[in-house]
Amino acid sequence: MRFPHLFSPFAIKGVTIPNRILSTGHDTDLGRHGLPSDGLIAYQKARAKGGVGLIIVQVVGVHETARYTSEVLMGTSDDAIPKFKALFEAIKAEGTRAFVQLFHPGRELLGRSNGIAQAACSASSSPAERFRIVPRELATDEIYDIIAGYGSTARRMAEAGADGVEIVASHGYLPVQFLSPKVNFRTDEFGGSDDNRLRFMREVSAAVRRATSDDFIIGTRISSNEYDIEGFQDDETLAVCRSLKDSFDYFNIIAGTSASASGAVHIAPPMTVGNAYLAPFAQKLKQAIGKPVFVAGRINQPHEAEAVIASGSADMCGMTRAMICDPLMPTKAREGRTDDIRACIACNQACIGHAQLGLSISCIQYPESGREMEFGTRPRTARPKRVLIIGGGPAGMKAASVAAEIGHAVQLWESAKRLGGQAQLAQLLPHRGEFGGIITNLSRELELAKVDIHFGKTATAEAIATEKPDAVILATGSEARLPRFERGEGIEIAHAHDVITGKVKTGKRVVVYDWLADWIGVGIAEKLATEGAAVQLAVNGVCPAISIQNYVRDAAIARLHRLGVTMTPFSRLYGAEARTVYLVHTAAQEAVVLEDVDTLVVCSPNRPRDDLVPAIRALGIPLHVIGDALAPRTAEEAVFEGLQAASRLH
Template sequence: MKDSALKKLFSPLQIGGVTIKNRIMSTGHDTVLPTDSTVNEKLIAYQISRARGGVGLIVLQVSGVHETARYTSHILMATDDSCIDGYRKISDAVHQYGTKIFAQLFHPGKEILETNDGLLLPAFAPSAVPTDRYHVTPRAFSGRMIKEIIEGYGDAARRMEAGGIDGVEIVSSHGNLPAQFLNPLSNLRTDEYGGDAKKRRYFLEQVIANIRSKTSPGFVVGLRISVDEMYENGLQEEDALEAICALEQRLSYVNVTLGSAATNSGAMHIAAPMMFKAGYVTPMAERVKKRVSIPVFVTGRINQPQDAEAILAAGHADMCGMTRALIADPEMPNKAEAGRLDDIRACIACNQSCIGRFQKSVSISCIQNPVSGRETRFGNIVRSAEPKKIAVIGGGLAGMKAAVAARERGHNVTLFEASPALGGQALIAQLVPERSEFGGAVTNLLREIELSRVSVRLNTEVDRSVIDDFAPDAIILATGAIPYIPPYEQLGDLDVVQANDVLRDKAKCGHSVVIADWSANWVGIGTAVKLSRSGCRVRLAVNGAVPGELIQNYTRDYLNGLLHSCGVEVIPYARLYGVDTGTVYLQHTANRDAIVLEDVDTLVLASASVAVDALAEELDSYPGNIRLVGDCLTPRTAEEAIFEGFAAGIAI
């Protein structure tokens, strides 16, 4: 049964010679699945999952158009005809589900990241203007090289069309090469490619013309562009809008986004974390829509079908990029069209396993959906021929996912939880300022448990006698962890509390607070923001180079900006040594010098965690199959907890 409330979202869109079945798009995003610069089995399986799930349009990750475009070691390359076969395989694979596929034409200019062997590649750009974030000073292109690159765009598009790709998207977003030509502060050339706005557009005009000359008339040619790069020296809205309007008649569509890879303030818009509201780029798309007659695409934290429908129905855009929503739940379009909105595993924009894994040069996934990026490994879960009686002990994220996965295998599963509610540490994580959406991970798993009909026993402490009475064939232990109290010298009388208790409003703090942040993650920063907003003087002493050192950098950068705005004093490289009345003693972790902080009313410990694993020892002689997952195995993050719960559940 179709959801009539999503009428616009599931209406077709005609672009050039291509009809797209609905208005849901998976935007171009790096997956780190290719291993030799060509389309491979893992990438095809990843995109098949989204096509099977009902997405209307897939925009393939970037493909380099020239050898100087190799900004990472895992980029696709479209610089010779050997790439055609891979494009043919992936286009054939997604076309069988009625999904259309475009491919991104890419040159980063000066935004070079890394290579296979760690050497820094030479970077090229319109002019020798340094880039702040990557600390790169490029070499200015020669006129001859510019002409080679223009030809490269056209040749790449020709190869993609030969491989069955339905259209191409020129990547001018996030400060990449075409935007560097458009920007008067990065394009200082005095030849035909630089000067006034018309001359700065000449490169893009030549690129589009070259593509058009080498592809068929109905072939789609779009432009992805950051209409505001969100920093002072970036491409500004006025210049971007002028370029879009001037190029409109040459393009099939324009794909609107914000931000730039060149600076911290701009880069966080590449994959905006949960602190940004849903659909926050829409006002910019609306301004573009009023100026042009070609279709306008928009992206930027559109993670629910209802939000996309509202954008489309209001006429603010013609297509919605919902990339991370599709990473979290590839079946989202099919579920939405069938009216099963509550069954969608909603993205929480944690950035941990999607963009975060890319930045570690490891393949894409999702903390909520371990199958994403691992389709060739986990894409076909077979029901067990011999259903077993399974006990899952602990109702945090690991235990919840383990229970659902074991049910998917066909087992009879009972989930035991000692507290009155499922969710574990995630229930505390959602209390952190700017992180309330993390609670969506619990909401999603609760729905999965309901749908899979896992039996749940709350307020149930489990010991060996309970296990003996229940007599399961297999046990998955997911009993989590508790805060670790670090050793430190204690003299005098100073109030010491736990960060978790502060977040739960179970501990009160004095006016002057020091936070000893061993974890260098969300907890210390969140506690500092909460206390600062309540009027406290806060000093955040972090055992790392920067607060949030261990979390994804777009999120970390936003939060460090928030700390600065809140007036929190940050003390890096600091380990707790001891306390006295009114004084906290720290040690600098690099040179071992003392750091003495005076006039302290309360010390807050944002420390490590220690596994709760006593039950594992009690069950050492139990004859059944026992698996430990998540923090009770060893404390780590939600990603490991959910992955291990899933892997344990399907392994039984």
């Protein structure tokens, strides 16, 4: 076996987990009315069927004050038991073990009832800066009521068939609000001393134990480091875990806090963060407490997890996003088919990004995730067609592989000498190298599906007519264009694409005008600043990169700040001449003038390459236009529309 440590069983309190791969608790927005939906059951069943050893189901609220989003799962009534039972049975039927997270957010509360912001509660009335929440201080009897809620919710989960529960004390939620001397200013039995601040966690553990049984598994998830100057550091967390070692059967290590911009980045660390970066702390904790330790944090590939387990750093590895991207990752790894694994690129766009938008979870590379009810199976077609796909970017690649899997005869025409389209550019910017993995992964899917690929093939109406396909999928993407603005002499003007590819070298003083407010503008600004240019980033938005997932955005803004890049929001380009860039402040409608500029770099929307549409329609061939050829957007829409178009060919 290639990964002997990773695929060895792990026993904890009489429960044997078949391997060391863990799907950590994560929001899916697939709950409905506070209960697991059929969609959530299908989602988790797909991961269980894919071979994961343990699934820890997403947070379940233990008290009415714990409703931190509109679709949070709730365990406050016995009415919840049947639906959770169906979920746990679906998971365990595949040989996978099932735990569930017990949760109270405290002051980290976003939920609204009838459109009204809820009153948050916490250990003390300590404001939370990220969501601008001012909580009320919990009365002592309310604290004991919440503690009782942990116990009664655990009982319901045990009756429903869970193998264990995990108390969420990570990411700045209620338990750590009691633990933190920076948040908890109480002077009663729940504050004032280290021992009193530990009382909430100890009482929760005791309540859960009383409500279940001695052999029921009770763990906790805790952040090793909150990555904020006001938050817990490694040594403080280590001391807390030592004090609590007799209260829990295992400790699950993650990092970060929901309470601050710097800490929140580590809730789902983007590709700028190193792989398996929390393993050293996990190893230190395991040696200190002699209890099972689980760890997550950018463990994407089986060889990374194997190294963590083999070194004794942890007993289980959280590989959650790896299995959002490829539910079959464990099975493929066990069978030695590592080249077939669709590797996560940590873009955060459709996993945590969807959850933050109130949308069901998915993946830009594998849009079937979260949509198992619609796309979970790939039935063979009863009427094979000759399908021509024009364009080898992400949209065309996905459409081609899916259409071929279904049983159609597929040709993919790509005018360039390689596949990837706009993704080839994305991987060239700082800290975006992993984005090129989408090309590698989709290329492998094409190979496995045995798609007939023609490089250097330019599509024309005549060539299409000669081919006589039964259907055409047009995925020709988009092309760069500069927007309209007043231009004069005395300043170099370049499009972002030319700077990314190195076709244009800028001067020493650069303005990057960013209409898109996505990863391109911040990436170019970082690239040029790192190369020594004095950079001003003028963004047509309330802040740089406002269009992308906030952990990725905030990490990028932090890097630009450290590099000394000047960032100007609310900017619309008006004109440029004589080493001067003229902007309009979009809110104030007043002029903003930037002087002594050598080069203006423009990040502007592309134009769809849809010139073939009229000619194909004139031929009477059924046509599907997808991705940027339909409307310039992101890789997520491109890949999803490739899946959708191919699935509709039946």
